[in-house]
Amino acid sequence: MRFIVALILWALPQSIAAQTWEDQRLFNGGASGQPLRIISSTDTSLFAPIIERYVAQFPDTAVEYLVAGTADTDRIFRANPEAFDVVISSAMDLQFKAANDGLARQLPDISHPSWAQWRQSLFAFTSEPAAIVINRAAFAGHPIPRTRQELIEAMRARPDVFRGRVGTYDVRKSGLGYLFATQDARSSETYWRLMEVMGALDLRLYCCSGEMINDLSDGTIAVAYNVLGSYANARIESEDVIEVIFPSDFPTTMMRTAMVSAKTRRPEAATAFIQHIISLQYSGGRNAFPLPPLAPQINDVEWATIALEPALMTFLDRLKRRRFLAEWQDAVIQIR
Amino acid sequence: MKVDLHGSRSLRNRLMLALIGGAATLALLLFFAIRNYAAQIAQHTQDTILGASATSILDAAVVWNGAVEVDIPYASFSMLTTPMDDRVFYAIYQNDTFLSGYPELAIAPIAAPIGDRDNRFQTIRHQGQDMRVVTASRTMIGQDGRMQVRIALAQTQDALSGTLAQISRNAAIFGTGFFALAALLSFWATSTTIGQLKRLTHSVTRRGPQDLSPFKKPVPLEMLPLVRSLNSLMARLDHSLSQSEDFIAEAAHRVRTPLATVRSYAEATLQRVDKKENRDAMRAMMRAIDESSRAAGQLLDHAMITFRADHLERQDIDLVGLVDELVLRLTPIAEMKDLTLQLKSEGAVHYSGDPILIQNAVRNLIDNALKYSPADGVVTIHVSGDPRPKISVCDNGKGFPKDEVGALPTRFKRGSNSEGTIGSGLGLTIAMDVATAHGGNLQLSNQEKGGACALLLL
Numbered sequence: 001m002r003f004i005v006a007l008i009l010w011a012l013p014q015s016i017a018a019q020t021w022e023d024q025r026l027f028n029g030g031a032s033g034q035p036l037r038i039i040s041s042t043d044t045s046l047f048a049p050i051i052e053r054y055v056a057q058f059p060d061t062a063v064e065y066l067v068a069g070t071a072d073t074d075r076i077f078r079a080n081p082e083a084f085d086v087v088i089s090s091a092m093d094l095q096f097k098a099a100n101d102g103l104a105r106q107l108p109d110i111s112h113p114s115w116a117q118w119r120q121s122l123f124a125f126t127s128e129p130a131a132i133v134i135n136r137a138a139f140a141g142h143p144i145p146r147t148r149q150e151l152i153e154a155m156r157a158r159p160d161v162f163r164g165r166v167g168t169y170d171v172r173k174s175g176l177g178y179l180f181a182t183q184d185a186r187s188s189e190t191y192w193r194l195m196e197v198m199g200a201l202d203l204r205l206y207c208c209s210g211e212m213i214n215d216l217s218d219g220t221i222a223v224a225y226n227v228l229g230s231y232a233n234a235r236i237e238s239e240d241v242i243e244v245i246f247p248s249d250f251p252t253t254m255m256r257t258a259m260v261s262a263k264t265r266r267p268e269a270a271t272a273f274i275q276h277i278i279s280l281q282y283s284g285g286r287n288a289f290p291l292p293p294l295a296p297q298i299n300d301v302e303w304a305t306i307a308l309e310p311a312l313m314t315f316l317d318r319l320k321r322r323r324f325l326a327e328w329q330d331a332v333i334q335i336r
Numbered sequence: 337m338k339v340d341l342h343g344s345r346s347l348r349n350r351l352m353l354a355l356i357g358g359a360a361t362l363a364l365l366l367f368f369a370i371r372n373y374a375a376q377i378a379q380h381t382q383d384t385i386l387g388a389s390a391t392s393i394l395d396a397a398v399v400w401n402g403a404v405e406v407d408i409p410y411a412s413f414s415m416l417t418t419p420m421d422d423r424v425f426y427a428i429y430q431n432d433t434f435l436s437g438y439p440e441l442a443i444a445p446i447a448a449p450i451g452d453r454d455n456r457f458q459t460i461r462h463q464g465q466d467m468r469v470v471t472a473s474r475t476m477i478g479q480d481g482r483m484q485v486r487i488a489l490a491q492t493q494d495a496l497s498g499t500l501a502q503i504s505r506n507a508a509i510f511g512t513g514f515f516a517l518a519a520l521l522s523f524w525a526t527s528t529t530i531g532q533l534k535r536l537t538h539s540v541t542r543r544g545p546q547d548l549s550p551f552k553k554p555v556p557l558e559m560l561p562l563v564r565s566l567n568s569l570m571a572r573l574d575h576s577l578s579q580s581e582d583f584i585a586e587a588a589h590r591v592r593t594p595l596a597t598v599r600s601y602a603e604a605t606l607q608r609v610d611k612k613e614n615r616d617a618m619r620a621m622m623r624a625i626d627e628s629s630r631a632a633g634q635l636l637d638h639a640m641i642t643f644r645a646d647h648l649e650r651q652d653i654d655l656v657g658l659v660d661e662l663v664l665r666l667t668p669i670a671e672m673k674d675l676t677l678q679l680k681s682e683g684a685v686h687y688s689g690d691p692i693l694i695q696n697a698v699r700n701l702i703d704n705a706l707k708y709s710p711a712d713g714v715v716t717i718h719v720s721g722d723p724r725p726k727i728s729v730c731d732n733g734k735g736f737p738k739d740e741v742g743a744l745p746t747r748f749k750r751g752s753n754s755e756g757t758i759g760s761g762l763g764l765t766i767a768m769d770v771a772t773a774h775g776g777n778l779q780l781s782n783q784e785k786g787g788a789c790a791l792l793l794l
Contacts, residue, residue: 100423102463119421186410310424311414318436319406319428 019076022208023067028055035062036269039077040088041070041176042256043210046234046290047088053288054276061269069207070094070175078103082263085270088256090228091175093182093312095122095257100313104259107271112278116255116294118308123274124255125281127295127305130180131229132245133213138165138222147249148190151223152197159201161222166198167212168225170205171328180226180252182315182324183306187250195331198225203332217241228254230291253305256291348530355522359515367511374503378496379468386470387455389415390489393428394474402479404430418495425462425490431483441469441488465492532556536563548574585639588632595629634762637696641766644693645773655685655694655794656719659727662695663717666702675706676714685721687794689774694794697770698727700763701790705731708788724776725794732787741780767792 023044026035040047044067051063066084068076070091077087081103089095096118098104104121116124132151134144138161145151155162169177184191195203204221206212209231212224217235232244258277260270281293295305306312315324392412398405406428416424427437441462456471473486536555550567599622606618656679663677670677698717705715709731718728736744744764767790768778776794783789 100425102423114419119423307417309414309417311410311412311417313424314408314410314413317406317408320408320436323405323407 021066021068023065025065027051027063027065028059029062031055031060031062033060033062034265035064036086036266036273037064037066037084038086038088038273039066039068039073039084040086041068041073041090042088042291043067043231046230049288049290050277050280050284053280054273057276058269058272061266063273069173071173071178074098074175077261081261082265084261085264085266086258086260086273088258089175090128090254090256091179092124092254092257092306092308093179093316094175095259096308096310096312097316099259100310103262105262105264105267105270107260107274110271110275110278115308122257122259122308123278124257124308125277125294126230126256126291127253128228128230128256128292129246129251129253130184130226131232132247133216133224133227133232134243134245135216135219135222135241136243137219137241138162144243144245146245147247148188148194149249151225151247152190152194155197155201155223162201164202164204165220165222166201166225167204167206167215167221167223168198169212170207172325173205173207176209176228176254177226178315178321179254179306181328183252184226184250185324187252187304190249192327192331194225195328199332205332213242226252233292234290250304253295255294255305255308257308347533348526351526351529352522355525356519359518359522362518363511363515366514367507370507370510371500371504374507375500378499378503382468382491382493382496383455383457383470385415386457386468386489386491387472389413390455390470390472390487393426393487393489394472394485397474397476397485399476399478404435404476404478404483404485406436406485416491418491420494420498422492422494423463423465423467425467427488429486429488431486435485441490459493460490462490467492468496532559540566548577581639581642584635588635588639592629592632592636595625595632599625599629631762634700634766637700638762638766638769641693641696641769641773644690645769648693648773649690650688651691652686652688653691653694655687655721655725655727656681657684658691658695659698659717659719662698662702666699666706670706670715673706673709674711675709677702678714678716679719680716681719685719685725687721687725689794690770693770693773694727694792697767697792698729700766701727701729701792704763704790705729705733705788708733726791727794728789728791730783730787730789732783732785735782735786735788736780738782744780764790 025044025048027048029035038051044065047065051065055061055063070089071094073087073089074091074094077084078098087095087098087104099118099122104119106119106121107123108120110117110120110123112123132145132148139154142154142158143150145154155166169180171178171181181191204215206215206224209228212221212227213232213235215221216224216227219241227244229244229246232242235242258274260267260274264270280289281291284293315321389412392415393406393408396407396409396412398407413424416422425438425441427439427441428435454472458469458471460467460469467490469488469490471486471488473484475482475484477483532555536551536559539551539553548570550570551563555563602618602622602625606615606622609615609618659681660679663679667677702715702717709715710733713732716728716730718730720726764778764780771778771792771794774794776792779791779793781789781791
């Protein structure tokens with residue numbers, strides 16, 4: 001409870017003051033007229049090729065791409081829905097609730113499989129599994145863990161190596177972290193044991209994937225839990241330092257979703273943008289679409305994708321969230 | 337005497353209209369009944385799921401350190417997944433204090449005290465959409481005593497509308513099919529029913545003019561009274577007809593004999609009187625007696641013909657021989673009037689018919705010809721069998737008045753040029769009746785070079 005109050009007290013002045021963005025870029029600035037405003041939780045570097053292709057197709061439209069964390073994205077959008085045209089986030093639950101609350105515009109003309117969209121208003125366009133990412137140096141001479149259970153055993157076996165060198169999302173701040181944590185907790189009790197073990201090892205908490213991977217690659221931390229595979233994979237190509245593991249016991253897969261604000265001022269351009277992302281993820285290829293495209297649900301045991309259904313609102317319930325955070329803090333912040 | 341019957345609305349149309357109208361009403365009823373029933377079931381299904389979801393959420397409520405905690409099960413909302421992605425709203429209250437969910441979801445009905453596990457359903461409008469709301473409550477014991485945890489759970493009805501639209505479509509197809517089938521059946525039923533009437537009508541129409549025998553063919557039960565009264569009507573008609581024919585025959589017979597007596601007396605008297613005016617009076621008297629006796633004879637003939645025509649007895653005869661005999665018999669009468677009878681024929685013409693009737697008919701035709709022929713005239717009788725047997729009697733008199741040719745063969749009808757000629761007006765009627773009885777016809781015409789021609793077709 002105290003944390004919530006603290007969080008609110010911290011967040012309040014942030015929203016009143018002029019918005020500061022993690023990143024902000026204007027594409028096709030030369031175009032006249034109001035730009036298409038996209039608020040997103042995805043790094044600009046991953047989304048830039050997609051937008052560049054869009055403005056190439058619609059040279060009359062400028063695109064302003066604004067990046068914030070998942071929880072901030074939701075908060076900023078809800079506070080001012082008419083200021084944004086397109087909302088993109090990896091926090092499926094927050095996006096779902098926004099659509100359920102009527103903040104998303106229905107786009108009946110977009111054709112998309114029913115499992116990848118909700119109410120023709122929320123459209124999924126990537127399949128991104130949560131991963132355990134390790135620094136290879138810390139596991140030199142030791143077997144690399146393939147499941148959460150093996151990770152627990154590895155950390156228990158060498159607590160001195162891992163103390164202060166394990167990291168995960170701060171679920172209180174990150175919407176995506178909260179989604180992954182709640183889905184993990186729903187799947188197995190192993191999650192709680194893992195959190196307890198990590199908590200005992202002075203767990204480092206991060207707001208975002210990017211920072212976590214940075215710390216991982218420079219050796220500050222040895223293990224990052226529930227990192228987005230897409231972000232980690234972007235790094236692994238250049239560096240041999242880290243390894244991305246998709247836990248084989250119960251992988252959690254998230255779908256990045258996009259929606260058009262119900263109060264958008266540029267409905268045609270926004271709809272065209274959604275259509276653009278969807279068709280690009282089908283046909284794009286790695287260069288045009290750097291994010292992992294939607295994986296058809298071939299094998300739902302191995303790739304348990306979080307479904308777009310009303311149940312996503314369960315853990316957003318005030319009482320439920322309070323209870324979950326209390327439990328999570330009990331597990332993680334026990335020593336501090 | 338011809339009565340113009342005005343038909344009121346067709347029985348067939350009335351029957352069709354009633355049956356098809358009934359079918360249409362039934363089809364509509366069916367459509368609405370199915371749709372209504374389906375709507376109830378669909379609504380009931382949604383209610384059941386909503387109720388189960390609300391119950392499972394209430395079940396997850398616990399009192400923890402004096403405060404109510406509700407640990408909503410993941411399945412509670414998961415079970416509300418629909419194919420049309422219906423929106424879900426909820427609000428949880430502790431007594432009247434809002435705990436969690438959507439505070440704007442007004443739950444007025446919650447204010448009414450409701451018992452535990454007593455789910456209430458209603459449809460409200462929220463955020464511009466129709467929603468089904470379930471409200472439920474659960475009583476819990478906390479530190480401060482009893483408290484009520486209440487929940488309102490709302491879901492949009494898009495999937496329900498979709499299902500209903502589909503069911504409505506199917507019900508409409510079903511109803512239309514039912515209607516088409518019923519219309520076909522009613523068409524068939526009507527045709528069958530009307531067919532019976534048509535058959536009766538046909539058998540009435542087909543009857544000969546003299547056939548007054550009762551109908552014996554089986555008819556449907558409902559038509560029995562009609563056929564019975566028809567039969568009884570015909571029996572009465574037959575009876576009164578034969579009675580009057582009998583009467584006429586009897587009367588003619590009774591008159592003829594005294595007339596013959598009177599004529600012979602008159603003839604004898606004529607021989608004895610010398611005074612011119614007395615002789616003239618006697619002659620006029622004899623003429624009148626002749627006319628009366630001839631009329632009586634023809635009436636008798638007619639009665640006889642009517643009887644024989646009803647019970648036609650055909651036998652093989654040679655028409656030429658028959659007519660020749662008749663010509664021989666009539667030649668003296670013709671000669672008295674300075675007329676010549678001429679019979680033309682090409683060999684024997686064999687025919688199966690009633691010789692007495694045919695002879696009678698031809699005699700009447702020759703009589704007529706003799707009567708209307710001028711002195712020194714020739715009456716030509718022509719018998720031929722090709723292509724069908726026919727006998728023509730032609731004279732070289734004045735001919736038939738053109739505008740009366742059609743009406744002449746009716747009873748007691750005499751031509752406008754017949755004044756001064758003895759006749760009853762029955763001669764052509766008798767010939768016509770004989771022809772009809774044999775399935776033939778009597779044709780009257782005038783010859784181009786003058787004179788009348790009567791053609792008896794058999």
